[in-house]
Amino acid sequence: MAESPRRPRPEPRYGTRPTMKDVAARAGVGLKTVSRVVNGEPGVTPDTERRVQEAIEALGFRRNDSARVLRKGRTASIGLVIEDLADPFYGPLNRAVEEVARSHGALLINGSSAEDPEREQELVLALCARRVDGLIVVPAGHDHRYLEPEIKAGVATVFVDRPAGRIEADTVLSDSFGGSRDGTAHLVAHGHRRIGFIGDQSTIHTAAERLRGYRAAMADAGLVIEPGWISLGTTDPDRVREAVVTMLDAPDPVTAIFAGNNRVTVTAVRVLAGRSRSVALVGFDDIELADLLDPGVTVVAQDAAALGRTAAERLFHRLDGAAEAPSRVVLPTRLITRGSGELTPSD
Amino acid sequence: MAESPRRPRPEPRYGTRPTMKDVAARAGVGLKTVSRVVNGEPGVTPDTERRVQEAIEALGFRRNDSARVLRKGRTASIGLVIEDLADPFYGPLNRAVEEVARSHGALLINGSSAEDPEREQELVLALCARRVDGLIVVPAGHDHRYLEPEIKAGVATVFVDRPAGRIEADTVLSDSFGGSRDGTAHLVAHGHRRIGFIGDQSTIHTAAERLRGYRAAMADAGLVIEPGWISLGTTDPDRVREAVVTMLDAPDPVTAIFAGNNRVTVTAVRVLAGRSRSVALVGFDDIELADLLDPGVTVVAQDAAALGRTAAERLFHRLDGAAEAPSRVVLPTRLITRGSGELTPSD
DNA sequence: TAGGCCCTGGACAACGTTGTCAGGTGAATG
DNA sequence: CATTCACCTGACAACGTTGTCCAGGGCCTA
The missing domain is CATH 3.40.50.2300 (Response regulator)
Structure with a gap:
């Protein structure tokens, strides 16, 4: 374990996490072997695996997904931008998107645009900088050309509840x-x-x-x-x-x-x-x-949940490689009569 | 711009994003200069800056925050685990946390535990692997010792709505x-x-x-x-x-x-x-x-929003370096009388 | 005109992980 | 006993960014 002479690493300091290198040193194996164990790749003797597992346990190692993402290119996370997380209408939508994401092993990053186009753009671009694999957006603005480079670069994008402005993209709406x-x-x-x-x-x-x-x-x-x-x-x-x-x-x-x-x-x-x-x-x-x-x-x-589910499924369909033209799905609404609409005019 | 001989990079392919290296090449400047411009660091002539900006514009460059995170150690994101994103009670809490995070320049990653301790742990550890700076958790389980290594490693953690189990941590509750x-x-x-x-x-x-x-x-x-x-x-x-x-x-x-x-x-x-x-x-x-x-x-x-706000503020207080002992805040409740509690027994 | 200082720009390493590839060991086979 | 082969294992580079440090040039002063 030759360290850079200039910055020797003493005891693992508080606030510093052990890395695969540390685990490898402790288990007396190579770096790549640790990687193999952590990722459940084949080709590791049970005995070696055990030693590595013990070292992981002892050091409290947890893989750094940032580094992994950097290496692999995919983040296994999607972004959801809605108008207001506190609005009861969006709760079920949010949850539905989360469930679909979860079933695909992805995490969900989300935020509120507060019906402000600038804030929407800011949020969306921050998500793109994080390299989310895909985006689901309830648009606040009417011009989404700012997304063109991102979409071209491979960020799958689905608009939900309202259509995108000045751009072609998958859309899921209610009627x-x-x-x-x-x-x-x-x-x-x-x-x-x-x-x-x-x-x-x-x-x-x-x-x-x-x-x-x-x-x-x-x-x-x-x-x-x-x-x-x-x-x-x-x-x-x-x-x-x-x-x-x-x-x-x-x-x-x-x-x-x-x-x-x-x-x-x-x-x-x-x-x-x-x-x-x-x-x-x-x-x-x-x-x-x-x-x-x-x-x-x-x-x-x-059906807010159906909106979210449909949009998320569309998104992962894209992420699986679907390259069809952008689609527009319109979900039906349902009239529920309960009395207030059946009052007859009194005058 | 000597490229590795084995993997020459031709035209930027579809689905591949330009990097600072590409921007630097196009602008005819060094890599670090691009970094300086992107981060608004001083020490760049207006003329150079303009050239770099043009290259950024032309290539549709956006900084890769994954790499940045890897280098800097902080992710500027926090995780929120609640019971059910669709429950109207948690909407305002979620939104309040988001607002505080936003004011600190952080993004919010969140998920539902669905009242399942295993799912809670899975979610929390996934967030830790992402190296979120901090965590806000509405616990579903009663044993959070699995978080000890994480907390020791510097992940600030605040429990909200319910206390943590078998572990000392900041907590914000209603009475x-x-x-x-x-x-x-x-x-x-x-x-x-x-x-x-x-x-x-x-x-x-x-x-x-x-x-x-x-x-x-x-x-x-x-x-x-x-x-x-x-x-x-x-x-x-x-x-x-x-x-x-x-x-x-x-x-x-x-x-x-x-x-x-x-x-x-x-x-x-x-x-x-x-x-x-x-x-x-x-x-x-x-x-x-x-x-x-x-x-x-x-x-x-x-006051669900106050719960969220208080917890998030506590979290960022910790992230700013506060090292006090774990605190427990209990927010008061308020009786709102509207009639149904004032009916007198009929028998 | 020479010396020194400041300012700009760039080369390089490092962050922690994974993919590639080559080396090494042991068993099975001729 | 030599050879082949399968299987493990590890060295190394690369992902894209930022921090450190050094070089060179322009400008001011003596």
């Missing part, structure tokens, strides 16, 4: 347009003619699609959307509350509201609960306990 | 005992004498603590707990449903139920909603929309 159209049509079917739409910021693809679905359903029913019936903006409770109140206090108020996502629905339910006049409501995204409210909240449910 | 005692006392204060407790598996520390709190409150009130009033087990809805039904259909049924966590509360609410006789309920953990149910669900709320 926002169809779901929203069906949800709105449901209100129409129950006699509503004056229906409001409260959604997320119009720059967000799903928000725009849901608005489009609402418009389509209204048009199908031959209804003209009056000014003041559409409100888009952040899902901040104050903003949404004001939007609801404004619609209901108008001289000629709406009799039903379509809520563009789970955050909006929650606030809308809260505002409506404080009002005497009953207003019909259908929300996009299912929410917990929706069935126990009075009336139960009718929703257009999407 | 499960106190919260549960207060919640139960609240039911007693409203006239209840026959109070059931439905909780998670008794091997889980928080579950045991909450049970202890319930027992303490009952004892304080001079009440004897009768057989059948305590039910512990998984939070599987079927299991919980049966537990509730059994308690309520007993010859001498309970008049109030204390639910040990959010999963239990949700199921309990659902069962109670289908019954005519009113039963009081207090749940541990706040749940969304609890205020809108009829009656509103009284809960003992813990």
Whole structure:
């Protein structure tokens, strides 16, 4: 074990980990033999293996995967960038991605973009610098050309929940347009003619699609959307509350509201609960306990776990070498009727 | 730029990334100069810097952090192991940890233990092999001696939500005992004498603590707990449903139920909603929309985000070199009264 | 004009691992 | 007894980066 003369390595210091070299020295074998034992490669006598195992045990050795990654090129990790880790909608998606990753022996690195395109890019590029094998992104921005060199370099990328901007890539979406159209049509079917739409910021693809679905359903029913019936903006409770109140206090108020996502629905339910006049409501995204409210909240449910699972499977399919053209999968939504959408107009 | 004669590097192949060497060659400068530019180190003429930047741009170079990590020793990443990424309780915790990590320039790698000690260990050790700088763990197991070599080697570790087993380590908890005692006392204060407790598996520390709190409150009130009033087990809805039904259909049924966590509360609410006789309920953990149910669900709320934030701050404090003895922080809980705990016994 | 200093740039080793390849030992065979 | 062969084992280079150290050139001063 000749050491560099300039920097002799004395006792293993606190905070310094033993390496294969240390294990090899202690076991009295070569470096490569340790590597073989650690990786379960064949060609090691049981006796040698035992000696190595003992040395590993005694030193508390654990392979340094950073070095391994450097050597092998693959990191066995994937990155997931979503909007907000704390949003209950993304929990199941996150978990589903993790399960698929786990079944492929990969770890999951994740972060929140907080709906900020710059933060999204920063995060994505940091993940690329870590050389994640693949990326699953819920995009916040609308221009993903910054990813082109990465994708060309071999970073598999799948967009989920919303499509990529100005770039071709695998995408997995829910049918926002169809779901929203069906949800709105449901209100129409129950006699509503004056229906409001409260959604997320119009720059967000799903928000725009849901608005489009609402418009389509209204048009199908031959209804003209009056000014003041559409409100888009952040899902901040104050903003949404004001939007609801404004619609209901108008001289000629709406009799039903379509809520563009789970955050909006929650606030809308809260505002409506404080009002005497009953207003019909259908929300996009299912929410917990929706069935126990009075009336139960009718929703257009999407399957967040299926979104995550499908995206992750697509990703690993790519990592296994699939070289087909980018695909776009659209998962269906499901209307769950619970009462709030079945109220008939009272005026 | 003498290349190894055996492996000449032709055109950069698809799937192969340019390195600093490539950038240096293209810019006509030395390797270290590229490194200096990439890391914003001083000592580079503006003109040289410009040439290097152009080469970086042209080649689509991105620093390989794996190599950097290997050289520097620190990975600027931390690991978070929780029970279930999809559980709404852990969403805010996860997000809070992420925010703190982000403010320290670190990435977050995370995974679910699924309440399986073996899976927890597997995950934790995989993170150690990645050489995460630190770990935040919601433990599933009760023996963490396997972490000793890692901690000795310098992996900062903080346990959150539940304490570590057979090992000294920083810990951040909610006051499960106190919260549960207060919640139960609240039911007693409203006239209840026959109070059931439905909780998670008794091997889980928080579950045991909450049970202890319930027992303490009952004892304080001079009440004897009768057989059948305590039910512990998984939070599987079927299991919980049966537990509730059994308690309520007993010859001498309970008049109030204390639910040990959010999963239990949700199921309990659902069962109670289908019954005519009113039963009081207090749940541990706040749940969304609890205020809108009829009656509103009284809960003992813990601050999941504060748990995560406190743990992460503790972790980075350690990483900054703090060498104090392991600390234990217990965060208070808060009783939020909404009606369901204020029902008085009907019999 | 000579001496010395500062500033820029580059050669080189090292981080810990794995792939390649060659050497060495023992048993089986002619 | 010599030879072949299979099987272990280890030396060495390479992965891409950063820290150390030295060389050379320009500029200021005496």
